[in-house]
Amino acid sequence: TCFCSFLIICGIKKFVFADPVKITVKSGQDANLTCRAAGNGKVSVVRLTRDNLKPNCVLLYRNDQIDEEQQNTQYLGRTKLHNFISTDGKVNLTLNSVTEEDNGVYECRVRTEIKSNTRRKRAALESTFINLRVGAAQSDPPGE
Numbered sequence: 168t169c170f171c172s173f174l175i176i177c178g179i180k181k182f183v184f185a186d187p188v189k190i191t192v193k194s195g196q197d198a199n200l201t202c203r204a205a206g207n208g209k210v211s212v213v214r215l216t217r218d219n220l221k222p223n224c225v226l227l228y229r230n231d232q233i234d235e236e237q238q239n240t241q242y243l244g245r246t247k248l249h250n251f252i253s254t255d256g257k258v259n260l261t262l263n264s265v266t267e268e269d270n271g272v273y274e275c276r277v278r279t280e281i282k283s284n285t286r287r288k289r290a291a292l293e294s295t296f297i298n299l300r301v302g303a304a305q306s307d308p309p310g311e
């Protein structure tokens with residue numbers, strides 16, 4: 168399944184504990200998530216999961232495509248990856264028209280293929296936790 172098919176990525180989860188990045192978005196808006204990625208290189212796997220979701224797969228990108236079969240139907244057609252090369256150590260993605268059902272802590276795991284001078288290929292993994300809070304829809308401008 169989405170969560171633990173990659174031994175190596177599951178292994179890293181044990182010792183990566185960072186404070187989640189908090190994002191607050193109004194219901195109906197798009198949420199932009201930024202995942203850390205290692206170095207300069209081609210992004211080979213992006214795996215976005217959510218803590219209180221079953222199945223927990225929000226987005227799985229591998230073999231140059233988004234694997235919709237693994238994706239929780241709640242997120243089908245609502246996700247967009249913006250870049251497949253990490254140039255600034257980031258991979259950006261968008262969740263379209265969020266609702267309160269999308270609340271939760273997301274974990275974004277990115278695998279990057281690092282170019283090196285030797286012929287040996289290297290892959291690097293980064294994990295980012297993102298706490299998405301969806302507020303009520305914007306009907307009136309907030310009291311300012």
Ligand SMILES: *[C@@H]1O[C@H](CO)[C@@H](O)[C@H](O)[C@H]1NC(C)=O
Pocket residue numbers: 192196197198199261
């Ligand atoms: C997300 O990014 C898109 C363009 O990249 C922008 O139009 C949109 O306003 C952003 N959404 C939020 C909630 O910042």
Ligand SMILES: *[C@@H]1O[C@H](CO)[C@@H](O)[C@H](O)[C@H]1NC(C)=O
Pocket residue numbers: 201249250254255257258259
């Ligand atoms: C990803 O988004 C961040 C924050 O909006 C921005 O600073 C960065 O340039 C973006 N990177 C790419 C590769 O789109």
